[in-house]
Amino acid sequence: MVGPGRSRCCGPSGAAPAMNCRAEVLEVSVEGRQVEEAMLAVLHTILLHRSTGKFHYKKEGTYSIGTVGTQDVDCDFIDFAYVRVSSEELDRALRKAVGEFKDALRGSGSDGMGQISLEFYQKKKSRWPFSDECIPWELWTIKVNVVNLANEQERQICREKVGEKLCEKIINIVEVMNRHEYLPKMPTQSEVDNVFDTSLKDVQPYLYKISYQITDSLGTSVTTTMRRLIKDTLAL
């Protein structure tokens, strides 16, 4: 498994690199039925670190922050447990995205290889007639390789091995998070929707979007399957 690789890129949104976008790549090999839980574990761990409580702006430019609750999640197909933010809306959104990714992986033309990307971005308002820019500042890519196992014994070993690998991924994620590199500035009330996703009622993650790519058997990315799954903020 390749650990997090660091490179500078502008991410799939195609925007010009107005700022450097931090990019991290994680790779996992899992059995088909483990895809969902493994992806959720990684995405939830990232979003745990990239979510705050709801902002409540007061007069004089000050604001207070709500409280983020957490809960333990046990995996059914992997010997693994992780912590996620206590927000059903956020969980639903991630499950929807991961479910579509899993279905695409299973679909024809797929060799069982694909990647799912979680991109954090900021919106930059532009004057009419130009649409707002989405400027990514952090990109997490999880490369998935689906393996087929022959018997129950192999599956049992896979349960444990994937659990251990996910532990390593969590440690990698935490290490990146605690480098305390670029984070968007805390916005004023008028700017908060350019930085945070304020649509959830209990927590406030940074603006993010999830996309995925399925690699066909030739090894090339099938970009036609790219989709933006969560609130396309380019809609005016």
Next chain:
Amino acid sequence: MDTDLSSQDRKDLDKFIKFFALKTVQVIVQARLGEKICTRSSSSPTGSDWFNLAIKDIPEVTHEAKKALAGQLPAVGRSMCVEISLKTSEGDSMELEIWCLEMNEKCDKEIKVSYTVYNRLSLLLKSLLAITRVTPAYRLSRKQGHEYVILYRIYFGEVQLSGLGEGFQTVRVGTVGTPVGTITLSCAYRINLAFMSTRQFERTPPIMGIIIDHFVDRPYPSSSPMHPCNYRAGEDNGAVYPSVEDSQEVCTTSFSTSPPSQLSSSRLSYQPAALGVGSADMGYPVLFAGGLNAAHPHQLIGPGKEGGVPPVPNQPAHGTQADQERMCTPLDGVHYSAATPSSSEDTETVSNSSEGKCGSPHDLLETIFIRKVGAFVNKPINQVNPPESPETESPLQGSLHSEGSSGSSTGNTHDDFVMIDFKPAFSKDDILPMDLGTFYREFQNPPQLSSLSIDIGAQSMAEDLDSLPEKLAVHEKNVKEFDAFVETLQ
């Protein structure tokens, strides 16, 4: 130095560090309770949620942490450490992890205390939440209960890693720079747990001396007591748990992280298996309640087959005279407060462990008496006939009674063992005057075929050949009959 720091900032920073230390301890200990943690998000800020995270405060843990800190804060050379260890039912203990909150001298003067430091401490707590679930001790703590418990200990001062054995690994949770130093949170954990799981948790005690680093004396000058990670809601605030080494009683209490009714069933697993001939050979466990557990009259005895309750190895099938009396008359109910008529109805069926295990606290003792029918029952001669047992409707006991009444001690009355005929339920003995067991025994050794016996075989082959022509002539005469017979078959 820190002259650039305003006094307000300094005060804030000290407060942040203090509460960060307390919350760190809470997160670590709660992650080792063995339960899934769940706290709710709240869009409105509450004044008590430090670092904008919903982390409950267990009062006893806060008390211990404050006691360890004793008004000080983590500083250079003074680290706050949370030691997580495992203690088995045999009393062996092993350190699993040391979580260290340290401060080094690297200062970040530019950083804003009330904003950046606070947010970064919040991020570090989130990282701690994530990391506490990925070290090996988490999975161990989720399985604690009967055979081992997880204990925690907080101390302040120098970090002691020697108890972790060789080859321990370290994971850094994160760092936060402050104007007075850099806060570092890390965990050193033991990795050689594999053999421990196979050897340590067997019923037989572990082989001492092979793994020397398990059983070291604690080198710490200040030996703060270990505490179990099994908080139950409703405990007294600030109550200090006694040291677990004090008594087996305390140790046992701390084993179960379940309600008291299940605690009793966990006690059962510690009793040595004394069941002899009884349940091993026979299909039904011979259960006997009460006497042996006089010390713990509140235990419920349940059968071992169903559910998860281990078999109660209280009494072998053949016991002493006194026990026989108890077996025959389970209703000398001085000690047994359970309603014996109802229990007698259950005597033939292995009583449902779900009832017996942790159900009604009012049934202090249930006497479950099952006589293994067909068994060799150790009885003195004058007790061949089953005495006046409780009224029962099961055919099994009924048949025993009927056998008894007809004086069916088929064995020699002078024998110590008396065979009681097996009368299976619902069997009819008018068709075949024998039961399955007798049938099987009789036909297991059938007599040898006469043609195979030596006497008959002595007849010579020549005599056989001589008689052949006569036989052939007879058969030829009847050939038409044979043909007709063959045609009917087609």
